[in-house]
Structures are given as structure tokens and as C-alpha cells.
Amino acid sequence: MGMLDAYAPIIDRIEALARARGLSFEPVYFRLTDSDELAEVASMGLPNRFIHWYWGGAYKELTTQQNKEVFSILELVLNTRPSHAFLRASNTYLQNVLVIAHVFGHVDFFANNHWYRKSNKNMLNEAELHARLIRHYEARFGKERIEKLLDALLTVATTVNAFERSPEARRRRLIYFLEEKAPLEDFERHLLQAVREEAEYFDLIQRTHIINEGWATFVEADLLREILDPREWITISVQLSSRPAPYTIGYSLFKAIKDGRGFDAALEVRTYYEDVMLIQEALSEDMIRRLDIFVYDPKEKKKSYDVQRVRDMLIEQKQFKGQPHVEVELGGNHRDLTLVHKDEERKLEPKRISLFLKAVHSLWRNPVRLRANGKVYTYDRRGFSAT
Amino acid sequence: MSLRIHRGRIAQHKHDQLLREYLKQNLNELIQQKELIIDGRVKTQITTLDLPTLRYGEEATVLAQGQGGAGQGPGRGAGRDGGDEEVQALGGLLGGDHHGRELRVELDFDEFVRLAQEVLIDEIQLPPLHTVGRAGEVETDEMPELDDLDRIGLRPDLNLEETMLHSLLRSVRERGVLDYDVDVRQDGWYFVEDPVQYRNHRSLEVYVLDISGSMRGEYLALVRKTIFVLWYYLERRYPTNLRRYIVFQDAAAEKTRDDFFCVESSGGTHISSGFEKAVELLEGATEYDKFLFLFSDGETSSGDFDVAKRRYEDALSRFDLICYGHVNPGSRGIGGFSEYVQETARKYPNATFANLVDVGTIGAAMVDFLTFLTQERSDGHAGRLRTDH
Numbered sequence: 186m187g188m189l190d191a192y193a194p195i196i197d198r199i200e201a202l203a204r205a206r207g208l209s210f211e212p213v214y215f216r217l218t219d220s221d222e223l224a225e226v227a228s229m230g231l232p233n234r235f236i237h238w239y240w241g242g243a244y245k246e247l248t249t250q251q252n253k254e255v256f257s258i259l260e261l262v263l264n265t266r267p268s269h270a271f272l273r274a275s276n277t278y279l280q281n282v283l284v285i286a287h288v289f290g291h292v293d294f295f296a297n298n299h300w301y302r303k304s305n306k307n308m309l310n311e312a313e314l315h316a317r318l319i320r321h322y323e324a325r326f327g328k329e330r331i332e333k334l335l336d337a338l339l340t341v342a343t344t345v346n347a348f349e350r351s352p353e354a355r356r357r358r359l360i361y362f363l364e365e366k367a368p369l370e371d372f373e374r375h376l377l378q379a380v381r382e383e384a385e386y387f388d389l390i391q392r393t394h395i396i397n398e399g400w401a402t403f404v405e406a407d408l409l410r411e412i413l414d415p416r417e418w419i420t421i422s423v424q425l426s427s428r429p430a431p432y433t434i435g436y437s438l439f440k441a442i443k444d445g446r447g448f449d450a451a452l453e454v455r456t457y458y459e460d461v462m463l464i465q466e467a468l469s470e471d472m473i474r475r476l477d478i479f480v481y482d483p484k485e486k487k488k489s490y491d492v493q494r495v496r497d498m499l500i501e502q503k504q505f506k507g508q509p510h511v512e513v514e515l516g517g518n519h520r521d522l523t524l525v526h527k528d529e530e531r532k533l534e535p536k537r538i539s540l541f542l543k544a545v546h547s548l549w550r551n552p553v554r555l556r557a558n559g560k561v562y563t564y565d566r567r568g569f570s571a572t
Numbered sequence: 573m574s575l576r577i578h579r580g581r582i583a584q585h586k587h588d589q590l591l592r593e594y595l596k597q598n599l600n601e602l603i604q605q606k607e608l609i610i611d612g613r614v615k616t617q618i619t620t621l622d623l624p625t626l627r628y629g630e631e632a633t634v635l636a637q638g639q640g641g642a643g644q645g646p647g648r649g650a651g652r653d654g655g656d657e658e659v660q661a662l663g664g665l666l667g668g669d670h671h672g673r674e675l676r677v678e679l680d681f682d683e684f685v686r687l688a689q690e691v692l693i694d695e696i697q698l699p700p701l702h703t704v705g706r707a708g709e710v711e712t713d714e715m716p717e718l719d720d721l722d723r724i725g726l727r728p729d730l731n732l733e734e735t736m737l738h739s740l741l742r743s744v745r746e747r748g749v750l751d752y753d754v755d756v757r758q759d760g761w762y763f764v765e766d767p768v769q770y771r772n773h774r775s776l777e778v779y780v781l782d783i784s785g786s787m788r789g790e791y792l793a794l795v796r797k798t799i800f801v802l803w804y805y806l807e808r809r810y811p812t813n814l815r816r817y818i819v820f821q822d823a824a825a826e827k828t829r830d831d832f833f834c835v836e837s838s839g840g841t842h843i844s845s846g847f848e849k850a851v852e853l854l855e856g857a858t859e860y861d862k863f864l865f866l867f868s869d870g871e872t873s874s875g876d877f878d879v880a881k882r883r884y885e886d887a888l889s890r891f892d893l894i895c896y897g898h899v900n901p902g903s904r905g906i907g908g909f910s911e912y913v914q915e916t917a918r919k920y921p922n923a924t925f926a927n928l929v930d931v932g933t934i935g936a937a938m939v940d941f942l943t944f945l946t947q948e949r950s951d952g953h954a955g956r957l958r959t960d961h
Contacts, residue, residue, distance in 0.1 A: 221749075225580030236579050241587030242621055244580040252748040340623045430637065477638035484631050488638075498635040509626045531632040540624030 188274060189217045195412075196285055202408050203289040207452055210292035211306075212267040215285070217274045223258045224248050226271065230387055231263065231308060235316040237335060260284040262291045264390065266306035282412065283405060283421065290404030293455075294397050300348065300389060300459050308386050315379040322372050331376075337544040338377055342384035343506050348392060348459075357512045359524065359545070360384070366519075367548050377548075392503060395460045399435010402428065403443075403451065406436070430476045438467035460503050468496055509533055511555070522549045526557035533557045539569040581753075590621055595679075596691045603688065603796050604789035608833040614684040680746050681830075686758070689804045692797055696935040734761035775810040776859035778850045778891075779832065782868035782899075784821040784841040790901035794928045795867045796833070798897055801934055802865065805942065810861070816853050824849035843872040843909050847883035851890055862890070867897040867928075870910025880909055888920055893944055895924045897937065903929045 196215060203210075226232045228243035247258070259280060261271040270288040272281050295301050305311065323331045344359040355361040360381055363369075369377065390397070406425050410418055426433060443451045470492045473479070479488040480498050489495075501510070509531070514523040522545070526533060538555060542564035546553045552565035562571045595602070595616070602616060628634070679687070736752055738759040743751045781795060806813055817832035818824050821839035824846050843866075850864050864887060872880050887894055896917065898910035906914055906927060917925040924944070926937030 221578075221580070222576075225578070228580060229583070232579075234579075236583050236586070238583060238586035238590055238621070239623055240580070241583030241585065245584050245587065248580075248747070248749070336623060340625050343625055479636060479638070480633055481636040482633045488636075495635065498633075502635060509628060511626060526626075532629040533632075534627045534629045537624055537627050541626050544624050 189215060189272075191278075192217075192272070192281060192285065195282055198412070199282075199286050199289060199408055202411055203286075203293065203404070206404075206407065206448065208289060208293040208404065210268065210289065210296045213270055213288065213292050214267055215270050215272055215288075218271050219274055220251050220258070221248065223261055223271055223273055224251060226261055227258050230383070231312045232269075233309065233316060234312045234383070235319045235335075237339070238332075239339060260287060262288050262295075263309065264295045264301065264304060264306065264386075265309045268292045268295065269309070279417075283409065286408040286412075287401045287405040289408070290401030291397060293404065294393075294400050297452075297456050298393060298397075298459075299457050300393060304347075304389050305382065305386055308383070312383060315383065318375060318379060322376065326372065333547065334373060334376060335380070337547045338380040340541065340544045341548065342380050343508055344511075345381060345384040345388045346504075347385045347389040356515060359511070359513055362513045362522075363545075363548050368550055369548065373548075388506075391506065392461075393459050395431045396435045396455070396458050396463045398431045399433075399437075399439055399463070400455045402432045402436040403439035406440075407443075407448075430478060433476060434468060434472065435463060437472060438463060441467075461500050464496055464499050464503070468492070468499070509557075511557075514556075521552045521554060523554045523556070526555065529557075529559070535571075538562050538571075539564065542569065587621060592687060594621065595687060599688060599691050600793065602684075604793045606792070606834065606836075608796070609681050609830040610834070612681060612830060613678045614681055615678050681833075683746060685800050685803065688797070688800045692801050692931070692934070693804060695931055696801065696938070698801070698935055698938055730756070731761045735759050774859045775806065775813045775861040775863060776854070776857050777806060777813055777815045777863045777865065778818065778853055779815065780818045780820065780824070780846040780850055780864065780866040781832065781835070782821070782841060782843065782846065782866075783819045783835045783837045784839050784871075791869070791899050794899055794901055794930070794934070795897070797931060798867070798926075798928060798934050798937065799865070801938055802895075802941070805938070806863075814857075814859060818846060818849045818853070820846040820849065826853065841868070841872045842876045842880070843868055843870075844876050844880040844883045847880065847887045851883070851887050854890055862892050864891045864894040865897065866894070867899050868910065869899050870906070870908040870913075872909045877909060877912075881912065884913065884916070888923055891922070893922050893924070893941075895926065895937070895941060897926045897928050899928050901929065 192215065200213075222232075224244055224247040228247055229236075229240040234240070251258075259273055259276060263269045268288075268291075270285075270292075272284055276284065295304070319331060319335070341360045341363060345361075346355070346358055349355050349358070356365065360377070364374070364377055364381060367377075402425055406422055409421060413421060425436065428436075439451050439454065442454055470490070473490055473492060473495050478495055478499075479490050480494045481488055504510070510527040511524050512527060514525050517523050524545075535558065538557070539562070542553050542555060542562060546564040552563060554564075555562045560571050562569070564570075598616075602614065605615075608614060735754060735756070736759075738761060739752050739754040740750065742755075742759055743749050743753050779799060815829065817827045817829055819827055819832065819835050820842065821837075822842055822845070824842075826849065827835070846866055846868070847864075850866070854862060884894075896910070896913045898906055898914070900906065900910075910925075910927075913923075914925045914927075917923040922944075924937070924940040926940065927933060928937065
């Protein structure tokens with residue numbers, strides 16, 4: 186705790202500055218921690234989430250990268266009430282001052298962005314409850330059975346959509362369809378709901394990742410201008426515009442808005458925008474070139490910097506987490522489940538299809554089909570087949 | 573201060589267990605890679621384990637970012653070693669709890685060997701290692717003084733300090749972290765009785781590999797598997813072993829361990845050169861037990877046959893044990909120099925011959941080898957045909 190005291194005055198100062206700018210937020214609890222814990226929370230998403238091998242792979246990658254000093258996480262903030270922010274103890278004082286200002290950008294975004302109105306600010310407690318529920322079921326039904334179930338649930342959980350409110354549209358997304366129609370036992374349904382709720386919490390963060398980082402970077406720059414002496418600030422502002430793409434795209438937009446229409450206009454954009462709107466409006470040809478983002482065709486070994494193509498692809502990635510757009514075909518018979526890949530031109534990796542369908546089948550229990558790659562793939566009692 | 577549960581590490585442990593299973597199933601493929609060790613590590617085609625979500629095929633277009641990204645401009649990243657500019661798919665742009673970048677799984681070579689040993693020992697159903705150690709047990713009423721250190725011993729008593737130290741070293745080596753993560757199977761050191769002669773615990777192992785002609789996948793796999801199984805026993809018997817490596821074709825050359833596992837095959841065969849080089853390495857060696865393991869298909873050049881015989885006999889008088897492995901995948905018979913060794917080995921107690929046809933025959937080869945170690949222990953010293961030099 187002692188070390189955090191050293192930051193107390195600067196935290197107070199930055200907080201006061203942020204409020205003076207018109208920012209508002211829940212109370213923020215800062216915590217000083219090490220790289221290892223940061224990697225842990227980053228890989229699991231929440232500090233007390235249930236333990237699964239999948240986070241273990243991510244954790245391993247992060248710690249390897251940190252050890253090689255390829256990349257390290259400087260900061261982490263949770264969208265909870267109150268907000269929790271992690272500072273890395275091994276950061277320099279100046280780095281942590283940057284981080285603190287950045288954090289106030291994030292918590293302001295969490296509190297004011299329209300899409301976060303319905304977000305679950307109690308996730309820290311709920312994740313804890315989910316973890317307990319899982320341990321309880323493991324004791325009752327066996328670890329292996331629960332792990333298999335969780336594997337399948339996490340596989341289909343990528344189809345959540347935190348923005349979607351229309352029941353009809355939701356039903357086309359696999360996980361909601363299964364929640365409603367699959368012949369699951371009670372404990373299986375409980376776990377599906379637990380996994381779905383957590384996935385929605387992260388989905389919201391992913392769908393606003395670019396704007397959120399952009400806003401936090403913008404706030405960081407703005408507040409630091411007041412705190413740092415001009416020479417320090419110039420060095421920092423150069424660093425800020427050479428951050429990875431998600432930071433830079435949003436940052437450029439907010440800077441442009443502020444320069445044209447003032448800070449209050451920027452506040453408005455942070456209230457109503459999410460990533461798709463931001464990409465449509467802010468991602469310019471110049472920026473695409475500068476960030477060196479392109480659509481790559483491995484067959485032709487060709488890059489395309491066409492603005493519209495890059496935008497479309499980025500938006501599609503946002504909507505489907507970089508995964509193929511697969512929908513449930515509604516209105517078939519009630520026994521079979523048919524999924525359709527909506528972008529026929531892009532081929533799916535065949536090896537994964539059987540594993541994916543097997544996972545879906547373990548939840549649906551009846552025949553599961555996927556129309557993709559010009560074929561119909563089936564998984565039923567007899568196993569996998571393609572026609 | 574509160575105790576922290578290292579959830580990340582627990583999750584990683586689970587992940588690694590699954591990964592080990594996966595690697596075990598694919599061991600055969602891995603072990604045949606021509607270049608087994610690159611930069612001290614074994615590279616695989618396996619990425620971190622993933623959930624079976626759907627993915628686009630390799631030929632589908634992707635959103636990507638050049639290495640020059642992050643504001644450096646496109647020019648920067650290109651032109652490294654004249655190679656293609658690296659294109660990295662942009663999954664990571666999305667953030668959140670999904671990792672976009674795939675890393676190929678790499679294993680520390682030692683870790684790979686342990687994994688291979690686990691699979692092989694199980695597959696071959698070899699005797700567990702303590703049968704070796706037990707044979708040399710000395711009967712006495714007195715409690716022995718546990719003042720020596722070993723990885724394994726009779727009436728072992730865990731040496732906490734040494735074990736912790738090894739755990740630390742291992743985690744630095746494997747994970748690059750200064751941290752204790754004790755796994756007694758890997759890190760355990762024990763207080764054991766002071767052996768009659770400490771030097772009895774030191775060995776020199778010379779590995780000689782014929783790399784002429786047809787060094788195909790199966791040939792390599794057999795040799796490597798045999799070596800790994802040998803290590804399994806030798807490591808437990810000799811805490812301080814020195815390993816040296818030789819490859820030969822027309823001529824022999826000493827190699828580093830890493831090069832030994834990455835050899836290119838070519839040229840003719842002079843088995844004599846292998847033996848000659850091996851004897852050369854004994855110069856100045858103070859180790860008590862000296863082993864020679866030579867692997868060949870026996871097809872030495874006709875002019876080399878007689879020279880090879882002489883060198884072999886010379887080596888027999890210098891090494892405590894020579895194991896000659898006739899590498900014979902597909903069982904095409906035993907001819908050439910191998911046939912000669914097979915005959916001769918019967919006459920010399922410190923010579924063994926193994927016909928390595930498949931994994932099963934590695935087991936048979938080990939039995940010969942273990943017999944030697946067992947007898948040696950009950951004699952109280954090694955090398956029944958020791959000739960002083």
C-alpha cells in the first residue's frame with residue numbers, strides 16, 4: 186500500500202482536472218501490482234473469473250511476451266462500480282502518471298457512453314458467483330464433464346451480441362438460440378447463462394475498444410498538457426500518436442473534433458459513438474496508409490489499401506469478432522439445427538468445422554448442419570460427414 | 573498481506589497438461605524433424621491450444637497490418653534480410669479477452685526430451701528405473717550417513733535447499749522467471765549415502781551417428797528415440813555425465829548437441845572414422861565410466877571394412893561399454909559391418925549389439941544395456957574389462 190501513497194497527490198490532481206473538463210465517473214480504486222498479475226487479469230478478463238485452460242494459453246503468451254520485453258501491459262481498468270484500476274509497480278513514475286490520466290478517460294467512458302448504460306457493473310461479483318457455481322457443479326457432476334461443457338459453451342459464446350435487443354435478430358445468433366431451444370439440463374443451462382453473461386460483458390468492451398482507447402488517449406493527452414512541462418509534453422504527445430492502431434484511430438478523431446468544434450463536442454461523440462460509427466467516420470485513407478492497415482489476399486499475395494474495403498472488413502471484424510459470420514437458419518424443423526455461413530466467397534478452414542459442429546452437437550444433441558464452402562456439413566449420432 | 577491465488581498459473585498448468593497430451597500424440601512427427609533443435613528449442617507446428625471456433629481458411633482474405641505499423645510508416649518493417657515483408661493478421665486489434673496472434677509452441681529441448689521419455693518408457697514398457705539402483709544396495713545394519721547429493725538414491729531424504737535451487741534454475745530456463753515452482757519429479761535432489769567412490773558417479777558418453785546416405789525420417793526417429801531412452805537411465809545413474817557428439821560419413825567430426833540433432837546427410841561411409849574420433853575424445857578424460865553409442869546402417873565402404881574392424885576392437889579396449897545400434901527401419905536385414913559387430917559382440921562382455929527395427933526393439937536393446945549397469949552396480953564398480961590407460 187505504501188507505494189501507492191506516493192501516487193495519491195497526483196491521482197487527486199488528475200481527478201480534479203478531469204472533473205473540471207466535464208468528465209464524470211464512478212469512484213476509482215487504484216491498485217499497484219506486478220506484471221504477472223496484470224497478465225493474469227488481462228488473459229482472464231476479470232481477476233476472479235473461473236479458471237479455464239483457455240485463459241492459460243493467453244496468459245502464457247502474455248508472460249512470454251513480457252519476458253522477452255516484446256510487449257507489456259501498462260494498465261488495466263475494469264468496468265465495474267466502483268472502477269478498479271491496476272497500475273504496474275515496475276512502471277516509472279512518469280509512466281504511471283500517464284496511466285492514471287488514461288484511466289480517468291476509460292472510467293469516464295464507462296460512465297457516460299450510451300452503450301454502457303445497460304452494462305453490468307456488478308460483473309466482479311457475478312464472475313465470482315459463476316466461479317463458485319462451476320466449482321459446485323464440478324464436485325457434483327465431475328470435473329471432466331463440466332470442462333467439456335465449458336469448452337463447448339465458450340466456443341459458441343463468441344456469437345453473443347451485447348448491442349442486439351431485438352429477440353428475432355438475437356435468435357439468429359447461435360448462443361441465444363441454444364439458450365432458448367436446446368434440450369439442456371438445468372445445470373447446463375445455468376452454466377450457459379453464466380458464460381453468456383460474461384461473454385456479453387466482454388463483447389461490449391470489444392465493440393467499443395477503438396473508441397474507448399481513443400478517448401482515453403485523448404483525455405490522457407489533454408490532462409497531461411496541464412501537468413507536464415512543455416518539453417515533457419512534446420515527447421509524450423509524439424509517443425501517443427505512435428501507439429497501436431486502436432489507440433491512434435480514435436485519438437486522431439477526437440483531436441480533430443476538438444480542434445474544429447471544441448472539447449464539448451468531443452464529449453458528445455464519446456457519449457453516442459461506438460466503434461462501427463467511429464470507423465465509418467474517422468478512418469481515412471491517410472490514416473490507413475500511416476497505420477499500414479490493408480486487406481491482404483494470400484492467394485494473390487496482394488495488399489489493398491482501398492478505404493472502403495478496409496473499413497468494411499474492420500467493421501465486419503467488429504461485428505463478428507473476426508470470426509466467420511454464421512447464422513442460425515430459423516423456421517426449419519424443430520429437431521435439426523442448421524447454420525449458414527453468410528459470406529460464401531471466403532472459405533472456412535475444413536479441419537475446424539468438424540470440431541466446431543461436434544461442440545455444437547454436444548449442446549443441441551440432435552443433428553447439426555452447417556452450409557459453407559459450397560457444401561453441407563453434418564454432425565449427428567454417427568459423427569461428422571460432408572456432402 | 574494476503575495470499576494470492578495464481579489463477580493465471582493454474583490455468584496455464586491446465587493448458588500445458590492438455591498441450592502435453594496433444595504433443596505426445598504427435599511425438600512421432602515432431603521427432604522426425606530434420607532440424608530438431610533451433611536456438612536450443614524444439615519448434616512445432618502446433619499453436620497454443622484453441623477452442624474449436626470456426627476460422628477462415630488460409631486462402632481467405634484477411635485484414636492485416638504490416639510490420640511497419642503503429643505509425644512508423646510502411647517502409648520500416650520491410651526488407652529484413654531481403655525476405656518478404658511479414659504480414660500479420662489483425663485479430664489483436666479487437667482487444668478484449670481473445671488473443672488474436674498465434675504463437676507456435678516451442679519447447680525447451682530438455683522439456684521435449686522429458687516428454688519423449690514419458691511416451692517412450694510407457695510405450696516400450698521398460699522396467700522402471702529403480703531396478704537399476706536397487707541392485708547395488710549394500711547390506712549394513714548401520715544407518716548410512718546422508719551426506720552426499722544425488723538426483724536419486726537409496727533411502728532418499730529430500731534436500732530442500734538444493735531442490736528449491738533447481739526449481740529456480742528450471743523456471744529461469746523454461747519460463748525466464750525467477751520463481752519457485754517446485755516439481756519434485758523434475759527438481760528433486762536428495763541426500764544419499766556417500767558412495768564408495770564418488771568418481772563412480774561420473775560418466776563420459778560419446779554418441780556417434782552415421783549420417784551418410786539415407787538419413788530418412790524413420791532412421792532419425794529411431795536413433796533419437798533410442799538416445800532419449802538411454803538418457804532416461806543414464807541421467808539417473810550418473811549425476812554428472814559429460815556427453816559428446818560425433819557425426820561421420822567419409823570423415824568424422826565432433827558436433828555440439830544442437831548440431832548433432834540437426835544434421836544434413838550426405839557422402840559415403842567410413843565407420844572407422846567414427847570409432848577413431850570417439851577414441852580420440854577419450855584423451856584426457858577422467859570420467860570413470862566411458863560409454864560409446866554408435867548408430868549406423870552398417871554399410872561402410874568396402875575399403876573401410878578392415879580398418880573399421882581394427883578401430884572397433886581398439887575402441888572396445890578403451891571404452892567400458894560400446895553399444896552398437898544397427899539402424900534398420902523396415903527390417904531389411906543385418907549385413908555389412910553390422911553383421912560383423914553382431915558376431916563379435918557375443919565374444920566381448922563390454923560390447924552390445926542392437927538391431928533397431930522399431931520402437932519395440934529399443935526395449936530389447938535397453939535390456940542388454942541395463943543388464944550391464946545392474947551387474948556393474950553389484951560388482952561395486954564399473955567396467956569389468958577395465959584396462960588402465
